[in-house]
Amino acid sequence: MWLLEIEDLSVSIGSKQVLKNFNLRINRGETHALFGPNGTGKTTLLNVIAGIPRYTVDSGRIMFKGKDITHMHMDDRARLGIGMAFQRPPAIRGLRLKDLIKIINPGADATAILKKMDFEAFAERDVNRGFSGGEVKRSEMVQLLAQQPDFVMLDEPDSGVDLENIKLIGEAINSLTQKDQRPSNRTKSGVIITHFGHILDYMKADRAHVMLGGSIVCSGNPGEILEQIKRSGYEGCAGCSTCPV
Amino acid sequence: MQHLSGIEDRAKTARNKMAVYGTDVDLESYESEAKPQEIVDDAENLPSAVKKAALDVGVKLDLESSGAYVQMDQTPVVAKSLYEGVEIMDIASALEKYDFLQDYWWKLVAPDADKYTADVAAAPPAGYFIRAKKGMKTVFPVKSCLYLGSSNLNQRVHNIIIAEEGSELHVITGCTTPSHVQRGLHIGVSEFFIQKDAKVSFTMVHSWGKEVEVRPRTGITIAEGGSLSNNYILLKPVKTIQTFPTATLAGRGAVASFNTVIYSTMGNIDVGSNVFLDAPETSAESISRVVSVGGEVIARGRMTGRVPGARAHLECVGLLLSDKGRIYSIPELDGQSRDLDMSHEAAVGRISEEELEYLMARGLTSEEATSVIVRGFLDVEIKGLPEDLKQEIKNITQREDLRGAA
Numbered sequence: 031m032w033l034l035e036i037e038d039l040s041v042s043i044g045s046k047q048v049l050k051n052f053n054l055r056i057n058r059g060e061t062h063a064l065f066g067p068n069g070t071g072k073t074t075l076l077n078v079i080a081g082i083p084r085y086t087v088d089s090g091r092i093m094f095k096g097k098d099i100t101h102m103h104m105d106d107r108a109r110l111g112i113g114m115a116f117q118r119p120p121a122i123r124g125l126r127l128k129d130l131i132k133i134i135n136p137g138a139d140a141t142a143i144l145k146k147m148d149f150e151a152f153a154e155r156d157v158n159r160g161f162s163g164g165e166v167k168r169s170e171m172v173q174l175l176a177q178q179p180d181f182v183m184l185d186e187p188d189s190g191v192d193l194e195n196i197k198l199i200g201e202a203i204n205s206l207t208q209k210d211q212r213p214s215n216r217t218k219s220g221v222i223i224t225h226f227g228h229i230l231d232y233m234k235a236d237r238a239h240v241m242l243g244g245s246i247v248c249s250g251n252p253g254e255i256l257e258q259i260k261r262s263g264y265e266g267c268a269g270c271s272t273c274p275v
Numbered sequence: 276m277q278h279l280s281g282i283e284d285r286a287k288t289a290r291n292k293m294a295v296y297g298t299d300v301d302l303e304s305y306e307s308e309a310k311p312q313e314i315v316d317d318a319e320n321l322p323s324a325v326k327k328a329a330l331d332v333g334v335k336l337d338l339e340s341s342g343a344y345v346q347m348d349q350t351p352v353v354a355k356s357l358y359e360g361v362e363i364m365d366i367a368s369a370l371e372k373y374d375f376l377q378d379y380w381w382k383l384v385a386p387d388a389d390k391y392t393a394d395v396a397a398a399p400p401a402g403y404f405i406r407a408k409k410g411m412k413t414v415f416p417v418k419s420c421l422y423l424g425s426s427n428l429n430q431r432v433h434n435i436i437i438a439e440e441g442s443e444l445h446v447i448t449g450c451t452t453p454s455h456v457q458r459g460l461h462i463g464v465s466e467f468f469i470q471k472d473a474k475v476s477f478t479m480v481h482s483w484g485k486e487v488e489v490r491p492r493t494g495i496t497i498a499e500g501g502s503l504s505n506n507y508i509l510l511k512p513v514k515t516i517q518t519f520p521t522a523t524l525a526g527r528g529a530v531a532s533f534n535t536v537i538y539s540t541m542g543n544i545d546v547g548s549n550v551f552l553d554a555p556e557t558s559a560e561s562i563s564r565v566v567s568v569g570g571e572v573i574a575r576g577r578m579t580g581r582v583p584g585a586r587a588h589l590e591c592v593g594l595l596l597s598d599k600g601r602i603y604s605i606p607e608l609d610g611q612s613r614d615l616d617m618s619h620e621a622a623v624g625r626i627s628e629e630e631l632e633y634l635m636a637r638g639l640t641s642e643e644a645t646s647v648i649v650r651g652f653l654d655v656e657i658k659g660l661p662e663d664l665k666q667e668i669k670n671i672t673q674r675e676d677l678r679g680a681a
Contacts, residue, residue: 080636083628108638116636120629124651133647134637156651177637 031096033058033219034079034181039090041071041078048074050244052090056181059216061207063230063252064223066241067264072223073117075241076183080114081107094181113179113206115170117186121159127169128153131176138176146205147172147198163190171202182206182220188229200232209234227256240267282386286396289387296575297517297545300488302394305429305460309348312424318343318353324453329420332449332480333508333667336418344403344419348428351401360411361444362404366433369404376404379435383466383494383521391462391490395431402433402463407442407473414661416445416478423452423459423487432463438473438501445661446475450489451482458486465493471526472500476660480671482511485541489516499526499554504659507546508671510538512570517545519575524550524557524585534655535563538677539570539600547575547605552585559586565593566649567600568679577607580615589619594626594652596645596679626679645679653677 034056041049048071056062064072078085079092081104091100099107122130127149131140144150147168158166167187174182187199203209208216222235230252238252240259248255248267258267293299315321318336321329325347329336336343342356342363351365370376386396405417423430438444452459461483469475483489497503503522522531533548550559561576578587593602606619626648634644653672657665 082632082636103635103641104632105635105638105640105644108636114636116633120627120633122630122633122648122651124654125647130637130647133639133643173637 032056032093033095035093037090037093039078039092040088041074042086042088043074043084047088048244049078052245054239054246056219056221058219059208059213060236061209061220061222061234063235063238064221064241065238065255065259065264070241071244072241073185076114076185076221076223079183080104080112108179111180112183113174113177113181114183115167115174115185115187119158119166119170122157123159125157126154127157127172130157130173134173134176135178140176143172143175146175147202164192164195167191167199168195171199174206175202180218182218184220184222186223186225188224196228197232200229203229203233230256240264242268282381282396285385285387286393289393290390292387292389292393294389294391294490294517296519297490298515298543300460300490300515302390302429302460306427307398307429309350309425309428309430312347312350312352314350314352317355318345321345321353325420325422328422328451328453329449332420332451332482333671334418334420334447334449336420339415339663340418341413341415342417344405344417345422346401346403346420346432347422348425348430349401351403354403358413358415360408360413360442361417362406362408363417364404366402366404366435367400369435370400376435379437379466379468383496384464384492388492392464392492394429395433395462395464398431400433401431405436405444405446407438407444409439410441412443414443414445416447416661416664419446419448421448421450421461421463423456423461426457426459429460429462432461434463434465436465436467436475436477438469438475440471440473443474445664447478447480447664447667449480449482452484452487454484456484456487459484461487461489463491465491467493467495467503469495469497469501469503471498474502474659476504476506476664478506478660478664478668479508481509481513481516483513485512486514488514489518491518491520493518493520495520495522495531497522497524497526497529497531500528501526502530502659504532504534504657505548506534506657506668508536508668509544509546510536510671510674510677512540513542513544515543519547519549521549522551522559524552524554524559527554528556529554530557531559532658533561534657535574536653536655536672537563537565537572537574538653539565539567539572541570543571545573545575547577549577550579550587552578552580552587553582555582555584557582557585560588562590562655563592564653564655565602566653566677567593567595567602568597569599571601571603573603573605575605575607576619577609578617579609579611580617581611583612583614585612585615587617591619591621593623594649595623596625642679646677649677649679
């Protein structure tokens with residue numbers, strides 16, 4: 031059984047169709063990367079898997095752990111094991127980061143998690159309030175490390191992050207997706223959106239996909255696909271015969 | 276005694292004078308005579324119901340304070356200082372002991388302001404006298420509890436606080452009724468004199484019953500270099516409350532900060548602060564956070580700048596979470612001089628969908644996420660308070676039962 035299986039999914043926002051007959055399967059223990067130009071539906075895909083309202087599923091379904099979650103409430107999905115790092119999360123006044131960690135997971139070792147992300151100085155700060163772009167990313171990783179989802183979705187975790195912290199974030203993703211364990215022991219999975227692939231120097235992805243116009247046009251080895259994009263652009267990927275979908 | 280009869284005469288003229296704000300209370304429908312209560316020599320010896328009620332409004336009557344005042348109905352049952360820097364007496368005894376108090380009595384609140392002040396002026400004095408002695412700084416707060424324990428009673432209180440030159444004083448007052456009191460009225464006149472370079476924090480926590488009406492009347496004056504941090508917290512149901520404490524920044528560099536935290540489930544709550552900036556380099560700030568899941572809240576804030584260079588900022592922010600509620604935010608800035616710096620920020624709205632979804636993506640239910648956001652909203656950062664008192668206030672505003680719905 032696949033951990034995540036998306037079948038023929040079409041999604042619109044208002045009257046605009048964003049995902050068209052989209053298909054994707056992710057196994058337990060696998061991490062996939064998503065490439066594609068702006069406005070091609072990558073963030074929409076993650077939001078729809080997370081269950082954020084405002085999107086209309088016109089057809090198709092999303093299966094997670096064998097359950098049809100297409101119309102499940104987002105908090106139920108989170109409790110089923112889906113986690114997401116937001117690209118631009120809101121600030122929450124009066125909610126301290128260390129308190130949120132405890133709310134997300136009362137058993138979490140907040141001190142250790144904050145230390146791991148070199149983020150102890152932000153424990154008493156309101157969540158995301160006045161954080162820089164890079165700090166927001168670390169705040170997201172801290173929360174996911176507390177949540178320990180079985181399937182983690184990362185929307186550009188490397189944007190706005192300096193080199194030193196990209197390494198930290200890459201390590202956190204490896205830990206969330208159990209890349210620090212032997213492949214046969216891995217049960218956690220993930221999907222990551224990245225524009226430039228910098229983060230892939232610091233974390234391991236098993237497979238990559240190129241999205242264009244709301245569908246996947248090419249799939250394969252992350253390194254090869256990134257090379258292909260650099261060589262001939264996303265459009266080049268669409269006509270590429272070397273990497274079968 | 277000429278002076279005192281002057282007060283009575285003025286009060287008589289205002290016996291039927293309606294207040295400017297708030298719903299009208301029928302004073303005749305309440306009893307003005309209360310059965311005297313037993314006086315105890317120490318707060319430890321109070322009835323356990325009173326101690327428990329006090330604790331509920333953040334007033335832990337223990338040795339970690341610089342003194343205590345407890346009034347049950349009309350009887351001051353404890354008035355005791357535990358620290359030489361602070362004097363605590365019941366106001367009737369203080370008026371007998373100190374002639375100088377005549378210079379403070381009814382000087383910041385007018386006996387003929389309205390029928391409520393008139394009613395207090397006509398009654399035998401009950402309330403506290405707290406004096407921080409010159410240059411004496413006490414970090415432990417004075418703890419006071421005004422306990423309305425009899426149904427249908429009109430509880431009248433008149434308090435005086437004097438923070439003498441260079442002193443530091445922290446006061447926390449909890450005003451409360453036990454659940455068996457079905458109906459009651461509390462009128463509290465308070466006059467605070469903050470003298471040169473004195474630093475005062477005054478925190479008031481109200482916890483009344485569903486049929487209790489409350490009319491505090493507060494006047495404050497702050498001299499050169501003096502500062503006040505005034506914090507008001509109301510989280511429990513009340514029938515009606517109307518208060519509009521007025522502070523005058525009378526000396527150069529005086530500072531006042533008002534923080535108001537309201538969680539409304541019912542009733543008519545009309546609260547705010549009124550500050551006159553009358554001296555150079557004075558500054559004032561008023562922050563109110565209101566959550567309504569029912570009931571009407573009128574959040575007022577008025578700043579009047581009368582000298583060049585005065586700075587004032589008002590912030591009234593409300594979360595309205597129910598069709599049954601109303602939040603009426605009235606920030607007013609009155610500039611009467613050149614070179615003022617006065618601003619305000621007012622907003623009434625709902626909980627942001629984005630924040631809700633963010634927390635729900637972490638596995639919180641919609642109700643849990645709402646309650647986390649509401650508690651965060653009410654967690655006002657209060658400056659200038661000792662750490663313990665800050666924690667006490669946090670404990671009160673972060674109670675688990677503050678939710679997004681009644």
